[in-house]
Each structure stands twice: as C-alpha cells, then as structure tokens.
Amino acid sequence: MDSLEKMTNRSEQKSRKFLKSLTQKQPQELLLVMGTGVSAAAAPGIPALRSWRGCLEAVLEAAEQLEVLHPGDVARFRRKVGKDRDLLVVAHDLIRKMSPRTGDTKPNFFQDCLMEVFDGLERHIQNPLVLQSVLSLMERGTMVLTTNYDNLLEIFGQQQNKPMESLDLKDKTKVLQWARGHVKYGVLHIHGLYTDPCGVVLDPSGYKDVTQDPEVMEVLQNLYRTKSFLFVGCGETLRDQIFQALFLYSVPDKVGLEHYMLVLKEGEDQFFKHQADMLLHGVKVVSFGASFDHFPGYVRDLAAQICRQRSPDADRVDSTTSLGNACQGCAKRKLEENGTEVSKQLRPSGLRHDTGYSDHPRDLLLNTSARLG
Numbered sequence: 001m002d003s004l005e006k007m008t009n010r011s012e013q014k015s016r017k018f019l020k021s022l023t024q025k026q027p028q029e030l031l032l033v034m035g036t037g038v039s040a041a042a043a044p045g046i047p048a049l050r051s052w053r054g055c056l057e058a059v060l061e062a063a064e065q066l067e068v069l070h071p072g073d074v075a076r077f078r079r080k081v082g083k084d085r086d087l088l089v090v091a092h093d094l095i096r097k098m099s100p101r102t103g104d105t106k107p108n109f110f111q112d113c114l115m116e117v118f119d120g121l122e123r124h125i126q127n128p129l130v131l132q133s134v135l136s137l138m139e140r141g142t143m144v145l146t147t148n149y150d151n152l153l154e155i156f157g158q159q160q161n162k163p164m165e166s167l168d169l170k171d172k173t174k175v176l177q178w179a180r181g182h183v184k185y186g187v188l189h190i191h192g193l194y195t196d197p198c199g200v201v202l203d204p205s206g207y208k209d210v211t212q213d214p215e216v217m218e219v220l221q222n223l224y225r226t227k228s229f230l231f232v233g234c235g236e237t238l239r240d241q242i243f244q245a246l247f248l249y250s251v252p253d254k255v256g257l258e259h260y261m262l263v264l265k266e267g268e269d270q271f272f273k274h275q276a277d278m279l280l281h282g283v284k285v286v287s288f289g290a291s292f293d294h295f296p297g298y299v300r301d302l303a304a305q306i307c308r309q310r311s312p313d314a315d316r317v318d319s320t321t322s323l324g325n326a327c328q329g330c331a332k333r334k335l336e337e338n339g340t341e342v343s344k345q346l347r348p349s350g351l352r353h354d355t356g357y358s359d360h361p362r363d364l365l366l367n368t369s370a371r372l373g
Contacts, residue, residue: 137306143227151194
C-alpha cells in the first residue's frame with residue numbers, strides 16, 4: 001500500500017469519528033434541520049435539488065419554457081444567479097417579479113415553475129440512505145424542519161407506511177402541535193412547499209402573522225433553547241432570514257447553546273475558520289469528509305449510533321407500546337446479562353413473520369445499505 005493510499009484511508013477513518021456529545025444525545029433531544037444536501041443525496045438526477053443556485057437556474061429555465069417571464073428578465077436573473085453570493089435575495093426578487101404588481105405574492109408564477117421543476121419526484125429517488133436515516137431518527141422522537149421546497153422525505157416515509165405530514169408556518173394550530181412534539185412524523189417547511197399554491201415564502205414579512213404572535217414565537221424559540229439542532233445538508237441556513245426571525249433574534253447567550261452542523265471539508269483553513277466562527281452561535285461544525293460521496297454513509301452511521309442510545313424511561317415502558325417495541329431488544333439483552341432465560345415469545349418487534357424482513361430502524365439502515373452496496 002503506497003503512502004497516498006494510506007493517507008486516504010486515514011482521512012476516511014478520521015471522517016468516521018463522531019463527537020460523543022452528539023452521539024450520546026437521545027433522539028428526542030434533537031431537532032434535525034434538512035437542507036438541499038439531503039435532497040441532492042437522495043435524488044442526484046435532479047439538478048434543482050443540489051443547491052439554491054441549481055434550483056433558481058431550473059426555475060428560470062421553466063419560466064422560459066412556460067413563457068411566464070420576459071426573455072430580458074430571464075437573462076438578467078441568470079446573470080444574477082451566476083454572480084451574486086446572496087441567492088436568497090435573488091430568489092426573493094424573482095418571486096416578486098413573478099407575482100402581482102400589488103406586491104402580494106399570491107398567486108404567482110414562481111410556484112408553477114417549481115411544480116414543473118419537481119414534477120414526478122417519487123420516480124427520482126435513487127439513494128434513500130439519508131432519508132432512511134432521518135426517518136429512523138423521527139421514529140425515535142427527533143423533530144424535523146427543512147428549508148427545502150420539496151417533500152422527498154414525506155414521499156419516502158409514505159412509501160414506508162409512515163403517516164407523514166407536510167407542515168408550513170401558516171397553520172398556527174399545526175405549528176404549535178409540532179413544536180410541542182405532538183406530530184411525530186411532521187416535517188415543517190419554513191419556506192413553504194412547492195405543492196402549496198400560496199406557500200412559497202422567502203422573507204419574514206410573508207410570515208408576519210407568525211413572527212408577531214407571542215405564543216407561536218415563544219414555543220418555536222424555546223426549541224432552540226432546549227433542543228440540540230442538527231443541521232444536515234445545510235449551507236447558509238444561519239443566514240436565512242426566516243430561520244433567523246424564528247429562532248435566532250430573541251435567543252440570548254448563543255454561546256451557551258449546543259447545536260451541530262455537518263459540512264463538507266473543502267479546505268483546511270476555510271473549514272477551521274468556519275468552525276471557529278460558528279462556535280459563536282453555539283454551533284459545533286463537524287466534517288463528514290472531503291467528498292460529498294461520504295455524506296450518505298456518514299449520516300447513516302451517525303443516525304445508527306444515536307438510535308442505539310437507551311432511553312432513561314425504557315425500563316418503565318410496556319413492551320406492547322410502540323416505544324416499548326423499539327426498546328424490546330434492549331430488554332432482551334438485559335435479561336440475558338442477568339442470567340434470565342428469554343422467552344421465545346420475546347421476538348424482535350420489527351420482524352414480519354411472513355417475510356422474515358425486519359423494519360426495526362437499525363435493521364432498516366443495514367438492509368438499505370446492503371441493497372445499495
């Protein structure tokens with residue numbers, strides 16, 4: 001084995017190290033924030049899912065094909081997408097341009113373009129490893145919100161017979177239920193969802209009813225104080241105006257918080273500077289590797305470690321409940337360690353007797369990995 005290969009292997013091994021302060025968290029202590037990287041990993045064949053830039057380029061192409069934007073405006077926005085750094089501002093301007101002159105964003109052609117871009121999403125899921133990992137955490141109590149317009153996670157979850165729900169900030173009742181942990185399979189889309197004709201929002205003014213509601217804001221900001229946010233597939237989320245309005249502006253003492261962000265390590269100096277800067281916001285930046293190819297496997301392994309954490313209440317949970325079923329393997333091992341014979345009736349909760357296939361979260365991860373390998 002030559003020195004270059006040894007260095008590569010050492011780098012890959014290093015990328016598989018996890019912070020114990022993260023892996024020792026209970027799943028219900030986490031709130032997972034999904035960015036475009038999650039969708040890009042699941043459906044790499046759709047350029048619009050890879051980044052904000054890719055999404056805007058696809059929207060402009062759709063606008064040109066549908067003839068809902070003047071050719072001169074298409075060219076102007078293409079130049080802005082190519083050179084501007086703050087693409088959220090570009091997206092906001094594009095939505096305004098494709099909306100009524102009254103300034104209201106409802107109705108608008110931007111949503112029609114998104115529907116064109118994301119048509120037939122379910123046919124494009126090629127690598128569900130990250131989606132399955134997120135779903136396994138949700139099964140154990142992790143909450144999920146996203147800045148993405150797409151509903152790939154919900155589509156995949158429904159395929160696994162999970163009662164997935166897509167939520168947006170305009171439904172106060174649902175938002176409060178979700179924030180209080182009562183919508184187990186709910187995914188909160190803070191920018192809206194492409195399937196909602198009036199749900200696409202990019203700046204806080206679109207959610208003024210939410211940001212000016214003390215009850216909603218207190219519940220949402222309490223999440224940032226009491227949960228550990230795990231940013232997965234995110235880039236500029238902390239610069240996102242809506243995310244800032246919901247979680248950052250009124251939360252003091254950010255250094256005392258403990259959140260986590262998985263990032264691509266593109267360069268030593270850039271990575272460690274970013275790491276130091278984000279600590280000021282209470283965010284620990286962790287590299288999943290020097291290549292995006294490492295991302296799905298890293299998320300899978302991280303989720304598997306977190307899912308192995310035993311709930312403090314596990315001993316008091318009846319095995320007939322859903323949580324009891326999830327912890328039944330732990331109970332079986334404990335009985336064996338104490339020298340107690342385990343009844344044959346104590347089967348793994350996820351085993352389907354007709355097929356021998358297990359739907360336990362840990363086994364689903366392994367089965368998915370095996371099929372993809």
